[in-house]
Amino acid sequence: MRxxxxxxxxxxxxRMDVRAKVLFSLLFSIALILSSSxxxxxxMMVLTMTLSFYSVGGKETMxxxxxxxxxxxxxxxxxxxxxxxxxxxxxxxxxxxxxVEGAISSALILFKFIGISLIFSLLLETERIESxxxxxxxxxxxxxxxxxxxxxxxxIPALIYRYSEIREAIELRMNDEGKKDGLMATLVSLIVxxxxxxxESASILEERGFTGKSVESYRALGMNxxxxxxxxxxxxxxxxxxxxx
Amino acid sequence: MENKxxxxxxxxxxxxxxxxxxxxxxxxxxxxxxxxxVSLCDVAVTxxxxxxxxxxxxxxxxxxxALADLAGGFGQWAPVSFVVHGLEALVIALIVRAKPDSLIxxxxxxxxxxxxxxxxxxxxTGAFLVGFSAALAExxxxxxxxxxGVVLGLPLSMAVGRAYRKIDEIKW
Amino acid sequence: MIEIKxxxxxxxxxxxLFSSLSLNIEAHHPVLILxxxxxxxxxxxxxxxxxxxxxYWGERSGTFLIDDVDLFALDIPERKNYVARSSQxxxxxxxxxxxxxxxAFPLEQRNLGRKRIREELEGLLxxxxxxxxxxxxxxxxxxxxxxxxxxxxxxxxxPRFYIYDEAFDxxxxxxxxxxxxxxxEKEYVLVLGSHYLGxxxxxxxxxxxxxxxxxxxxxxxxxxxxxxxxxxxxxxHLLRLEDISFSQRHRAMEEGGLFSLSVPSxxxxxxxxxxxxxxxxxxxxxxxxxxxxxxEPDNGRxxxxxxxxxxxxxxxxxxxxxxxxxxxxxxxxxKDELLSVSRNEELISHVASLFSLSxxxxxxxxxxxxxxxxxxxxxxxxxxxxxxxxxxxxxxSYEDTMTMLRLYLESGTAVLxxxxxxxxxxxxxxxxxxxxxxxxx
Numbered sequence: 001m002r003x004x005x006x007x008x009x010x011x012x013x014x015r016m017d018v019r020a021k022v023l024f025s026l027l028f029s030i031a032l033i034l035s036s037s038x039x040x041x042x043x044m045m046v047l048t049m050t051l052s053f054y055s056v057g058g059k060e061t062m063x064x065x066x067x068x069x070x071x072x073x074x075x076x077x078x079x080x081x082x083x084x085x086x087x088x089x090x091x092x093x094x095x096x097x098x099x100v101e102g103a104i105s106s107a108l109i110l111f112k113f114i115g116i117s118l119i120f121s122l123l124l125e126t127e128r129i130e131s132x133x134x135x136x137x138x139x140x141x142x143x144x145x146x147x148x149x150x151x152x153x154x155x156i157p158a159l160i161y162r163y164s165e166i167r168e169a170i171e172l173r174m175n176d177e178g179k180k181d182g183l184m185a186t187l188v189s190l191i192v193x194x195x196x197x198x199x200e201s202a203s204i205l206e207e208r209g210f211t212g213k214s215v216e217s218y219r220a221l222g223m224n225x226x227x228x229x230x231x232x233x234x235x236x237x238x239x240x241x242x243x244x245x
Numbered sequence: 246m247e248n249k250x251x252x253x254x255x256x257x258x259x260x261x262x263x264x265x266x267x268x269x270x271x272x273x274x275x276x277x278x279x280x281x282x283v284s285l286c287d288v289a290v291t292x293x294x295x296x297x298x299x300x301x302x303x304x305x306x307x308x309x310x311a312l313a314d315l316a317g318g319f320g321q322w323a324p325v326s327f328v329v330h331g332l333e334a335l336v337i338a339l340i341v342r343a344k345p346d347s348l349i350x351x352x353x354x355x356x357x358x359x360x361x362x363x364x365x366x367x368x369x370t371g372a373f374l375v376g377f378s379a380a381l382a383e384x385x386x387x388x389x390x391x392x393x394g395v396v397l398g399l400p401l402s403m404a405v406g407r408a409y410r411k412i413d414e415i416k417w
Numbered sequence: 418m419i420e421i422k423x424x425x426x427x428x429x430x431x432x433x434l435f436s437s438l439s440l441n442i443e444a445h446h447p448v449l450i451l452x453x454x455x456x457x458x459x460x461x462x463x464x465x466x467x468x469x470x471x472x473y474w475g476e477r478s479g480t481f482l483i484d485d486v487d488l489f490a491l492d493i494p495e496r497k498n499y500v501a502r503s504s505q506x507x508x509x510x511x512x513x514x515x516x517x518x519x520x521a522f523p524l525e526q527r528n529l530g531r532k533r534i535r536e537e538l539e540g541l542l543x544x545x546x547x548x549x550x551x552x553x554x555x556x557x558x559x560x561x562x563x564x565x566x567x568x569x570x571x572x573x574x575x576p577r578f579y580i581y582d583e584a585f586d587x588x589x590x591x592x593x594x595x596x597x598x599x600x601x602e603k604e605y606v607l608v609l610g611s612h613y614l615g616x617x618x619x620x621x622x623x624x625x626x627x628x629x630x631x632x633x634x635x636x637x638x639x640x641x642x643x644x645x646x647x648x649x650x651x652x653x654h655l656l657r658l659e660d661i662s663f664s665q666r667h668r669a670m671e672e673g674g675l676f677s678l679s680v681p682s683x684x685x686x687x688x689x690x691x692x693x694x695x696x697x698x699x700x701x702x703x704x705x706x707x708x709x710x711x712x713e714p715d716n717g718r719x720x721x722x723x724x725x726x727x728x729x730x731x732x733x734x735x736x737x738x739x740x741x742x743x744x745x746x747x748x749x750x751x752k753d754e755l756l757s758v759s760r761n762e763e764l765i766s767h768v769a770s771l772f773s774l775s776x777x778x779x780x781x782x783x784x785x786x787x788x789x790x791x792x793x794x795x796x797x798x799x800x801x802x803x804x805x806x807x808x809x810x811x812x813x814s815y816e817d818t819m820t821m822l823r824l825y826l827e828s829g830t831a832v833l834x835x836x837x838x839x840x841x842x843x844x845x846x847x848x849x850x851x852x853x854x855x856x857x858x
Binding site for chain 3: 129130150151153154157158161165166168169170171172173175184185186188189192193196197199200201202203204205206207208209210211215216217218220
């Protein structure tokens with residue numbers, strides 16, 4: 001299992017510096033959340049959809065949509081029911097089903113949700129996780145923290161693999177005990193085997209020279225005018241959206 | 246084992262417990278009578294909180310579920326999961342720590358956990374992601390998942406504690 | 418000159434593992450220690466790097482000097498410039514998600530500077546033929562590739578004294594020779610192994626074994642073991658595989674791409690012993706999984722006593738002793754484990770003594786070998802008609818392996834042994850199966 005959803009590509013968004021991208025994704029999400037203008041939210045949503053379409057392709061973008069499909073449906077069905085005062089948009093006889101205000105606020109929620117979902121997916125699809133961790137280190141996250149996250153990212157696939165092995169192994173040992181016992185047995189065996197890795201991993205860290213002090217990474221992020229501009233834009237654009245009322 | 250100020254050990258402890266929570270969230274699911282799946286993430290969060298205490302629980306619970314969201318394509322939930330499950334772990338650990346041998350405290354912690362998870366998800370996804378009406382629709386599922394989690398979490402911790410008695414020595 | 422003098426060690430609360438162990442190693446004269454599994458080789462390696470005391474609740478005394486530098490006075494990270502070891506289990510030695518991160522980590526700890534690190538990185542990738550994996554995640558690598566990654570990472574630490582703990586196991590024969598030639602270039606080397614490999618012939622002047630906590634010169638006893646004599650069963654069960662084929666798209670494969678296995682015909686009969694051999698990755702475990710029913714073949718029939726048998730039912734008919742015994746154990750004590758398969762206390766005591774187990778031992782504190790014996794005991798009680806021993810000989814001594822085989826065969830079980838141990842293969846008596854290039858012969 002590969003951790004992360006990275007999809008190789010050469011689009012503009014792919015080539016954007018990871019630090020700018022992380023900043024942009026974060027600030028853009030905040031802009032979306034704070035937005036109260038329907039037009040602003042709509043524009044932001046369309047922006048993310050366009051970015052997604054041009055960076056990772058239609059198929060992948062549709063995949064992202066499918067994943068949030070059920071919730072989109074819930075939003076469309078249930079949100080309008082929240083605000084039912086004022087002018088009516090859809091009525092059955094004298095019973096107001098959907099008010100104008102309700103429709104607007106639902107649309108707002110919908111645009112925001114889609115926008116936030118896509119900007120997050122885009123970040124993970126156009127950047128490798130190691131690069132994102134590098135960006136975080138650049139933003140002064142402590143070395144031991146970034147190292148711990150790296151280690152977690154390697155343990156997750158390893159433990160998932162181990163889970164399937166243990167599940168098969170236990171299944172073959174069980175005679176007729178029942179599914180619940182089998183599940184408990186598998187989980188206990190998995191957890192014990194994982195916890196035993198703790199002293200071993202710590203040993204290996206030290207045996208390879210880890211002292212707790214931060215060291216220079218072999219990856220380089222560098223800085224130049226182009227990247228600086230990207231970072232600047234990543235900050236300015238979301239702020240512009242926030243100010244758009 | 247010298248545990249004081251052993252950075253490598255702390256890092257490994259956090260990395261493994263976080264991975265355990267993430268794996269339980271991503272890969273370990275049991276089918277529900279209604280045809281869906283319930284992920285066992287809360288089982289893992291409960292286990293880590295009982296066994297390793299509030300700080301490890303907070304980080305493993307929060308970061309583990311957040312990473313699971315990021316890995317599974319649900320990145321937009323990562324901040325929410327981080328806060329909700331982090332808080333869940335912290336609270337469970339603190340309540341149980343207050344009286345480690347009391348079954349009643351454990352039951353209380355389980356009830357509080359269910360409230361934090363379902364309430365937390367409702368409030369945060371309602372406010373920031375899908376609006377309160379849609380968030381309401383998710384509440385029953387969240388309650389069910391959290392309930393399964395805390396109910397299985399206790400027997401699991403006990404079974405692990407019995408199976409691997411040295412586990413108490415791996416702590417901060 | 419490396420001087421280890423009067424080394425004594427025990428895990429807290431346990432018996433002494435080593436007492437007054439002494440060893441001198443000269444530069445460019447690699448030393449080999451051969452000892453059965455469970456005799457403490459990995460512990461010795463951990464004692465020398467310092468992790469046995471710090472992380473495994475150990476107590477030690479004695480001295481360890483390299484050119485008169487007292488290594489026991491150094492911290493583990495300081496010591497790594499002098500001594501480092503490769504891990505026995507290459508899966509558990511992987512810390513980071515990508516191959517490059519993994520090898521770069523020790524290089525970064527040496528504070529070499531970015532340019533030098535990149536040069537070293539390239540050199541190591543080349544040396545271990547890992548260049549085509551430079552973009553890979555560590556989770557995607559096969560067993561042999563993980564082993565080479567482990568070795569590359571060890572080289573990245575660049576100590577003066579290298580300790581290789583069962584490093585030859587997962588390697589193909591060509592890589593074993595390559596590793597031996599790389600070893601010749603290192604200053605101080607200690608190789609730890611449990612079975613003699615033909616490849617060792619030219620390299621080592623000094624070969625030792627661990628006996629009673631000391632190091633003594635290795636006596637190539639003609640390891641005498643004999644496979645049990647088999648008598649025909651009265652009412653034999655017969656399991657047959659006919660025209661089985663199986664293929665899978667699998668990234669974690671040296672050849673990259675498609676794995677396929679074809680079994681024209683295969684059978685197992687009660688009280689009979691069979692051997693399955695093949696290179697790493699050839700498909701031995703896959704075949705075992707197909708037999709037990711956890712993998713479904715794409716085509717073909719599996720027949721028991723004349724009737725086709727479904728995967729669901731096969732699972733209850735075959736005892737599969739997984740390579741890692743801990744995967745199948747989850748209860749606190751040996752007694753608890755045995756109780757889970759039988760309520761008869763007398764039977765349990767009897768079986769425990771047959772397998773040299775003590776009922777009060779804690780499962781998770783058992784050595785790998787004892788855990789293997791426990792696994793054997795559990796399935797022995799379950800008494801299913803067919804059994805598969807997956808690399809049992811890599812965990813326990815030859816004598817114990819023969820004992821287990823004899824017990825199973827005498828109770829009427831058909832046993833399929835998977836092994837790549839040269840001695841076992843040459844001494845084997847019984848029907849053999851071999852997988853080569855995806856075909857079972």
